[in-house]
Amino acid sequence: MQDIIKKYLKPDSGDIEIPDTEKEKLKLARALLGYSIVHKLDYWLDTAKDFVENKEPKESLLRDNEFSRNDKSFRDTFTKLDKRTQELIIKLVNSTATGIIFSMLTNIDQFDFGELTLSLKPKSAETTVIKISSDTQDLHDDLAEWIYTFSKFKDDLVEKEESKNWISYRIK
Numbered sequence: 001m002q003d004i005i006k007k008y009l010k011p012d013s014g015d016i017e018i019p020d021t022e023k024e025k026l027k028l029a030r031a032l033l034g035y036s037i038v039h040k041l042d043y044w045l046d047t048a049k050d051f052v053e054n055k056e057p058k059e060s061l062l063r064d065n066e067f068s069r070n071d072k073s074f075r076d077t078f079t080k081l082d083k084r085t086q087e088l089i090i091k092l093v094n095s096t097a098t099g100i101i102f103s104m105l106t107n108i109d110q111f112d113f114g115e116l117t118l119s120l121k122p123k124s125a126e127t128t129v130i131k132i133s134s135d136t137q138d139l140h141d142d143l144a145e146w147i148y149t150f151s152k153f154k155d156d157l158v159e160k161e162e163s164k165n166w167i168s169y170r171i172k
Helices: 002-008 022-053 066-078 083-109 140-150
Strands: 117-120 128-131 158-162 167-171
Touching (some): 022 128, 022 140, 083 140
8 A cells, every 4th residue: 555655646746646547546545545544543542642641741832721721631630540541541542533433434435325536636737536435345444454554553453464365454
């Protein structure tokens, strides 16, 4: 998955090249969607983990507002807990977050009233609209591989099983 992104994404110019074949277009669009989803998943898992494990935020909060009061309350409460309880809270957050995403993707896969499309917009060409929902390849089936491929928390979230002929990913 990372290979197809590296092949078509041009980080120096901030541009994207559109593949020639429909199969490659679909693979690229789904990989980019997966990367985007997992990038946000990692952000929120990082945030939750920071609240549970650190008494102080990485950067001090300058204003007294609802956000800063919640931050203080979370940190004061969670950092007083023993390590095992903190680990279980993080495990619960991980499981809940991946479960929500899995359920949302399943709903998209089973949506009876339309199709999910993604528009790739290169700077130098026309926008290409790609249907990424499929009757044969469900998005929710790709989630575990997306997490394994793109997440810094992959070892906490996904199990990988390999044999000579296949690789399988499963959300923990």
